[in-house]
Amino acid sequence: MQESASGGIESFQAEVKVYSSVDRKPYSNRLVSQYRLATKLIDGELYTRIDFPADTENKIAARTFVSNGKELILLDPTTNKVLHRGPVPTEMQDVGRMINQKPVSLFQKLDISSLRMKFKELQCDVQSADNGRLWAITISSNILSRYALPQGKSIQSLRVYLDETMGTVAGTEMVTREEDGTVLTIKETNIYTEKDGVPILIGKVEERHIDKPYTIDTSDSSVKPLNTESAPIISVSEANKLIAEGLAIPMDVAMEGDPSDPDYTETNITVYESIQLNTVPDMLFKVF
Numbered sequence: 611m612q613e614s615a616s617g618g619i620e621s622f623q624a625e626v627k628v629y630s631s632v633d634r635k636p637y638s639n640r641l642v643s644q645y646r647l648a649t650k651l652i653d654g655e656l657y658t659r660i661d662f663p664a665d666t667e668n669k670i671a672a673r674t675f676v677s678n679g680k681e682l683i684l685l686d687p688t689t690n691k692v693l694h695r696g697p698v699p700t701e702m703q704d705v706g707r708m709i710n711q712k713p714v715s716l717f718q719k720l721d722i723s724s725l726r727m728k729f730k731e732l733q734c735d736v737q738s739a740d741n742g743r744l745w746a747i748t749i750s751s752n753i754l755s756r757y758a759l760p761q762g763k764s765i766q767s768l769r770v771y772l773d774e775t776m777g778t779v780a781g782t783e784m785v786t787r788e789e790d791g792t793v794l795t796i797k798e799t800n801i802y803t804e805k806d807g808v809p810i811l812i813g814k815v816e817e818r819h820i821d822k823p824y825t826i827d828t829s830d831s832s833v834k835p836l837n838t839e840s841a842p843i844i845s846v847s848e849a850n851k852l853i854a855e856g857l858a859i860p861m862d863v864a865m866e867g868d869p870s871d872p873d874y875t876e877t878n879i880t881v882y883e884s885i886q887l888n889t890v891p892d893m894l895f896k897v898f
Contacts, residue, residue, distance in 0.1 A: 618715025619808065621650035621890035624882040633875045634865040647882070650890045651716050655679065657895040661687060678898050685897065692897065717808050719777030726772070744780055745772040762789030778802055778809045791823030805887070814880045822872040 626647045631639035646661040657678050664672040674685040677698055684694040726736050726745060735748040749768040757765055766785040773780040781799040788794070797817045802809040844852075852858035865874065 619717045619810075619887050620715065621648070621888050622716055622810075622885070623648040623890050624885045627881050627883065629879045629881070631877050632865075633877070634867050635874075636866060642878075648890045648894055649716065650892070650895065652892060652895070656716075657898070659894050676895055676897055678895070681898070683897050690897075715808075717810050719807075719809060720772070720779070722772050722774045722777060739771070743773065743775050745774060746770075747772065759786070763787070766793070776802055776804075776809050793821040793823075795819040795821070810885070810887075812882050812885065816878040816880070818876045818878070820872075820874055820876070824872070825870045826872055828870045 624647055626643075626645050627641060628643040629639060630642045644663070648659045648661075650657050655678055658676070660675045662673050662675075664670065672687050673693075674687040676683045676685060680698060682696055682698050683692055685691065686693055722745065726747075729736055729747045732753060733750045734753070735750075737746045737748075738744075739746045747770040749770065754765045754768060759765065764787050766787055767783075768785075769783040771780040771782065772778070779800060781797065783795070783797045785793065785795050795818070797819075799815045800811060801813040801815070803812050804810070849858065
């Protein structure tokens with residue numbers, strides 16, 4: 611870590627990889643995204659840049675997104691030409707804005723005691739969890755009503771978890787309901803390490819549970835539920851031969867368990883690698 615003028619951590623950059631899996635899809639864990647992330651505090655404002663490499667398999671060109679928290683700009687990384695400029699989507703306010711203590715460093719320990727008092731003043735329910743190490747903050751309904759969501763979608767509840775020991779936002783849990791009755795529960799858990807007593811984010815785990823308001827009628831189906839333990843094992847060459855002969859069909863949607871139950875949980879794991887602190891130059895954000 612290089613020293614900064616403020617003595618704190620003013621910038622962060624890392625190679626980011628995102629892995630995804632579905633609990634009812636065997637062997638579904640795969641790398642779904644990777645990019646270069648750079649963030650920096652400049653004059654008290656947080657700037658972010660994300661560089662996506664070209665995806666030759668899907669014929670997607672390399673692209674770059676740059677934001678100052680208010681505007682979002684899409685760039686051609688080869689020419690630096692601005693392809694699109696617009697406001698940052700405001701589907702939901704960032705929870706961090708609600709608990710923000712004026713940033714003097716990109717990473718710093720939060721004053722959990724003062725945050726608990728602030729949430730109580732906002733009429734939020736504050737409860738101790740995990741023997742006092744964690745605090746569960748249930749956001750009040752009057753605050754939730756201010757969030758602008760797409761038509762037909764509503765927030766049922768939002769909970770923030772604060773880590774008293776680490777001085778961090780340990781995670782969040784949000785429950786929303788779609789117009790068709792589908793309930794989506796998103797749990798996010800942040801993973802930190804400490805550098806000179808300062809918590810540094812090194813990853814996060816997101817669990818998205820989809821609860822459909824119906825079941826599927828399988829009374830006329832002759833297809834047995836997928837069971838990987840009893841399914842015969844064949845080689846790739848054997849499978850390709852069966853597919854070529856029209857005796858088998860490759861399927862990416864087969865799900866284990868009760869075929870009448872459409873519910874499932876998707877897990878996304880974000881990993882930050884090759885982390886560098888205080889090495890991001892201002893020129894990465896010169897489009898602003």
